Amino acid sequence: xxxxxxxxxxxxxxxxxxxxxxxxxxxxxxxxxxxxxxxxxxxxxxxxxxxxxxxxxxxxxxxxxxxxxxxxxxxxxxxxxxxxxxxxxxxxxxxxxxxxxxxxxxxxxxxxxxxxxxxxxxxxxxxxxxxxxxxxxxxxxxxxxxxxxxxxxxxxxxxxxxxxxxxxxxxxxxxxxxxxxxxxxxxxxxxxxxxxxxxxxxxxxxxxxxxxxxxxxxxxxxxxxxxxxxxxxxxxxxxxxxxxxxxxxxxxx
Amino acid sequence: xxxxxxxxxxxxxxxxxxxxxxxxxxxxxxxxxxxxxxxxxxxxxxxxxxxxxxxxxxxxxxxxxxxxxxxxxxxxxxxxxxxxxxxxxxxxxxxxxxxxxxxxxxxxxxxxxxxxxxxxxxxxxxxxxxxxxxxxxxxxxxxxxxxxxxxxxxxxxxxxxxxxxxxxxxxxxxxxxxxxxxxxxxxxxxxxxxxxxxxxxxxxxxxxxxxxxxxxxxxxxxxxxxxxxxxxxxxxxxxxxxxxxxxxxxxxx
Amino acid sequence: xxxxxxxxxxxxxxxxxxxxxxxxxxxxxxxxxxxxxxxxxxxxxxxxxxxxxxxxxxxxxxxxxxxxxxxxxxxxxxxxxxxxxxxxxxxxxxxxxxxxxxxxxxxxxxxxxxxxxxxxxxxxxxxxxxxxxxxxxxxxxxxxxxxxxxxxxxxxxxxxxxxxxxxxxxxxxxxxxxxxxxxxxxxxxxxxxxxxxxxxxxxxxxxxxxxxxxxxxxxxxxxxxxxxxxxxxxxxxxxxxxxxxxxxxxxxx
Numbered sequence: 001x002x003x004x005x006x007x008x009x010x011x012x013x014x015x016x017x018x019x020x021x022x023x024x025x026x027x028x029x030x031x032x033x034x035x036x037x038x039x040x041x042x043x044x045x046x047x048x049x050x051x052x053x054x055x056x057x058x059x060x061x062x063x064x065x066x067x068x069x070x071x072x073x074x075x076x077x078x079x080x081x082x083x084x085x086x087x088x089x090x091x092x093x094x095x096x097x098x099x100x101x102x103x104x105x106x107x108x109x110x111x112x113x114x115x116x117x118x119x120x121x122x123x124x125x126x127x128x129x130x131x132x133x134x135x136x137x138x139x140x141x142x143x144x145x146x147x148x149x150x151x152x153x154x155x156x157x158x159x160x161x162x163x164x165x166x167x168x169x170x171x172x173x174x175x176x177x178x179x180x181x182x183x184x185x186x187x188x189x190x191x192x193x194x195x196x197x198x199x200x201x202x203x204x205x206x207x208x209x210x211x212x213x214x215x216x217x218x219x220x221x222x223x224x225x226x227x228x229x230x231x232x233x234x235x236x237x238x239x240x241x242x243x244x245x246x247x248x249x250x251x252x253x
Numbered sequence: 254x255x256x257x258x259x260x261x262x263x264x265x266x267x268x269x270x271x272x273x274x275x276x277x278x279x280x281x282x283x284x285x286x287x288x289x290x291x292x293x294x295x296x297x298x299x300x301x302x303x304x305x306x307x308x309x310x311x312x313x314x315x316x317x318x319x320x321x322x323x324x325x326x327x328x329x330x331x332x333x334x335x336x337x338x339x340x341x342x343x344x345x346x347x348x349x350x351x352x353x354x355x356x357x358x359x360x361x362x363x364x365x366x367x368x369x370x371x372x373x374x375x376x377x378x379x380x381x382x383x384x385x386x387x388x389x390x391x392x393x394x395x396x397x398x399x400x401x402x403x404x405x406x407x408x409x410x411x412x413x414x415x416x417x418x419x420x421x422x423x424x425x426x427x428x429x430x431x432x433x434x435x436x437x438x439x440x441x442x443x444x445x446x447x448x449x450x451x452x453x454x455x456x457x458x459x460x461x462x463x464x465x466x467x468x469x470x471x472x473x474x475x476x477x478x479x480x481x482x483x484x485x486x487x488x489x490x491x492x493x494x495x496x497x498x499x500x501x502x503x504x505x506x
Numbered sequence: 507x508x509x510x511x512x513x514x515x516x517x518x519x520x521x522x523x524x525x526x527x528x529x530x531x532x533x534x535x536x537x538x539x540x541x542x543x544x545x546x547x548x549x550x551x552x553x554x555x556x557x558x559x560x561x562x563x564x565x566x567x568x569x570x571x572x573x574x575x576x577x578x579x580x581x582x583x584x585x586x587x588x589x590x591x592x593x594x595x596x597x598x599x600x601x602x603x604x605x606x607x608x609x610x611x612x613x614x615x616x617x618x619x620x621x622x623x624x625x626x627x628x629x630x631x632x633x634x635x636x637x638x639x640x641x642x643x644x645x646x647x648x649x650x651x652x653x654x655x656x657x658x659x660x661x662x663x664x665x666x667x668x669x670x671x672x673x674x675x676x677x678x679x680x681x682x683x684x685x686x687x688x689x690x691x692x693x694x695x696x697x698x699x700x701x702x703x704x705x706x707x708x709x710x711x712x713x714x715x716x717x718x719x720x721x722x723x724x725x726x727x728x729x730x731x732x733x734x735x736x737x738x739x740x741x742x743x744x745x746x747x748x749x750x751x752x753x754x755x756x757x758x759x
Contacts, residue, residue, distance in 0.1 A: 002537055007526065013428030014267070014520070017310040020260065020291035024313030027287055031255055031315070034533055035289075036541075038526035044429055045486055057523040060530030060636065062537070073486060076461035125461055127476035130313065175519030176550055208582035208631055223633035233551055233579060266681030267520070270563040273513060273544035277566030280540055284508050284568070288542075297682055298739055326739060329714035378714055380729035383566065 004141035005034045005061060009054045009069040010129060011042040018127070022068075022134040025120055029138035038067075043244055045073040047098050048159055052171045052180070054091075055101035056224050063088035068137040069098045070129040081113040081132050082156065083140070083149050090146065092137040094128070097159030114150035170197075170246045171226070177235025178228050181248045185221030194251040195219055195229065200240045201251060202229060257394035258287045258314060262307045262322040263382060264295040271380070275321075275387040278373055282391035291320075296497055298326040300350050301412055305424045305433070307344075308354035309477050316341035321390040322351045323382040334366040334385050335409070336393070336402050343399065345390040347381070350412030367403035423450075423499045424479070430488025431481050434501045438474030447504040448472055448482065453493045454504060455482060510647035511540045511567060515560045515575040516635060517548040524633070528574075528640040531626055535644035544573075549750055551579040553604050554665055558677045558686070560597075561607035562730050569594035574643040575604045576635040587619040587638050588662070589646070589655050596652065598643040600634070603665030620656035676703075676752045677732070683741025684734050687754045691727030700757040701725055701735065706746045707757060708735060 006026060012018040023035055038057045042050040050071035058067055072094045084091040084099055086108030091099050095112075102108070113132065116123070118139045123131040136149060172180040179197070194203035204218040212218050212232040217239055222228035229236045237243075259279060265271040272293055279286055291310045295303040303324035311320055325347045337344040337352055339361030344352050348365075355361070366385065369376070371392045376384040389402060425433040432450070447456035457471040465471050465485040470492055475481035482489045490496075512532060518524040529541055544563045548556040556577035564573055578585075578600045590597040590605055592614030597605050601618075608614070619638065622629070624645045629637040642655060678686040685703070700709035710724040718724050718738040723745055728734035735742045743749075
């Protein structure tokens with residue numbers, strides 16, 4: 001029998017016991033699970049960044065993988081726990097838009113996770129990652145049919161995430177200081193001459209990182225397919241002074 | 254056959270090869286081990302914080318799990334290596350109090366780990382995590398009986414960790430800036446009106462994070478059962494300016 | 507059948523989806539792989555530090571382990587992808603010196619990885635970790651013979667890494683602030699009286715960390731076998747103000 005795969009994407013960081021506790025719960029339910037961390041360093045409460053990171057990774061995983069994502073500023077409120085099926089995979093987390101980049105791309109079915117038989121008891125008020133999402137994901141990985149978790153729903157929460165074709169924003173800053181925008185690289189065509197970010201305007205479009213001289217900003221299509229602002233062996237984020245959420249704008253010729 | 258589970262809690266950080274080296278040793282002895290990181294970001298040499306993080310996670314793991322904890326300022330000195338059995342699980346590490354929050358709660362047996370047959374040779378002076386604790390834990394996970402490791406002992410080192418019912422201290426600051434104290438949440442009853450931490454006095458006791466307005470400090474029973482100082486979508490640690498080890502005090506009405 | 511082991515050493519950090527994506531690719535090809543992180547916190551583009559960390563960890567792993575190392579400032583350029591066999595293990599990564607500390611010690615065979623059948627397609631310009639190194643390593647772990655990956659080569663790139671017996675440099679700073687130099691501890695013999703690093707000269711050679719008083723700098727043979735500058739319960743890196751790459755020099759009596 002294959003080993004089921006379960007991934008985790010959270011804003012829990014790795015200093016605390018939170019992720020370890022989730023993994024203990026998972027292995028108690030599904031002892032053969034291959035557990036993979038996508039990232040636990042999502043900026044705290046930043047749902048869009050979690051959505052982005054998961055959207056960049058899930059297609060690398062085989063069919064049947066269960067992705068648990070917990071970026072959950074509304075824990076303890078009335079937001080629902082949900083389960084999605086799409087791309088032959090499963091997605092488990094809060095209904096707050098964290099899967100919006102998956103549902104925008106993939107045909108999918110959604111369910112509310114309401115069957116408390118699949119929860120860890122007692123369910124705390126503050127740690128649904130351990131008490132609801134980890135156990136529900138582990139039961140799915142262990143073969144429990146999705147239909148047992150709860151009823152189908154059709155009114156998923158959306159992500160507060162605008163893109164109008166010209167103006168966008170910074171979605172993520174990676175470890176190398178590459179600035180990932182929510183503009184698809186193919187918008188940077190004949191009409192647009194440059195990208196404006198803060199007080200900086202960048203008009204060089206590069207093909208390879210290594211082709212550019214050190215210290216000069218350029219645009220590149222990242223491995224994500226999104227337009228990124230980069231610098232060869234330097235931090236574009238530092239150079240432009242921008243942060244996650246900052247505005248970017250295409251400039252016409 | 255089930256896959257044995259082995260957890261790691263250390264102050265080694267994740268920048269170095271230390272944790273990877275321990276895992277290589279473990280897999281060489283117990284190739285089927287499921288290895289789970291609790292945390293490697295315990296503040297360097299801070300035994301009480303390691304004790305706290307492990308104490309918050311171990312109950313999430315199934316029977317038979319082996320927990321290896323290495324927060325070990327006395328490495329190379331004469332402190333003993335120990336093995337505990339309690340809660341149906343095993344605990345392996347230095348005898349310096351790192352398991353004190355487990356032994357305070359669980360019926361347990363303790364042994365000194367003295368049988369060098371279960372060490373990695375040559376045993377270095379500075380890296381017992383790799384040479385003693387990882388291999389001893391892996392042999393346990395692989396089924397070696399605890400009694401072969403060494404003799405029973407009854408004089409475990411205790412944790413320098415006081416709590417007198419009114420005064421306590423900061424045990425841990427989590428990724429969100431929540432300040433975990435060593436006061437049980439149930440001490441905050443009718444008699445006490447507020448908690449004093451540094452120059453700040455906090456008298457609001459909240460039930461859900463999401464119920465509180467942004468930016469206001471409040472007290473809450475964390476998922477740990479300990480009293481925590483928190484702020485909805487903000488860092489209570491930054492707001493109060495406190496660090497791990499800082500004093501906290503209950504204030505009467 | 508044993509579970510194959512595959513390790514990862516990169517400068518990708520853990521905030522991004524990069525490592526998770528690599529793991530998804532690996533598990534899609536070799537579902538039973540035990541994946542172990544050596545470190546993802548290699549200083550960005552610092553090949554020598556990656557070489558050092560891997561060199562300190564690989565001997566802890568059993569025969570047959572596949573080590574994938576991606577510190578790759580030349581991604582997208584013409585640098586080759588390579589595969590080494592040595593010490594009964596496999597090493598997969600860019601041909602830029604990242605395995606130089608392995609090849610200096612171990613009898614080895616090298617191959618270029620050129621058979622695109624073992625790549626993930628389409629191969630991106632910027633993420634060979636996901637598209638070349640992870641899948642090639644996973645195929646090896648799954649049992650594909652090395653000879654199918656490409657032809658033997660004999661002109662490996664070397665590491666820009668000098669050591670003349672007296673002058674050296676800082677190779678790595680560990681989590682505790684220990685400063686690892688590229689001097690072997692045994693050079694500090696009768697002839698040398700002290701080590702000079704920045705404006706600090708250190709002449710105490712200690713055997714155990716715990717033997718030294720708090721706050722005093724000393725030299726010690728680290729678990730690596732390299733000479734390290736250390737401080738009991740303090741950061742030698744902060745005290746000396748040095749960084750990775752800084753010069754160190756033996757001072758004669």
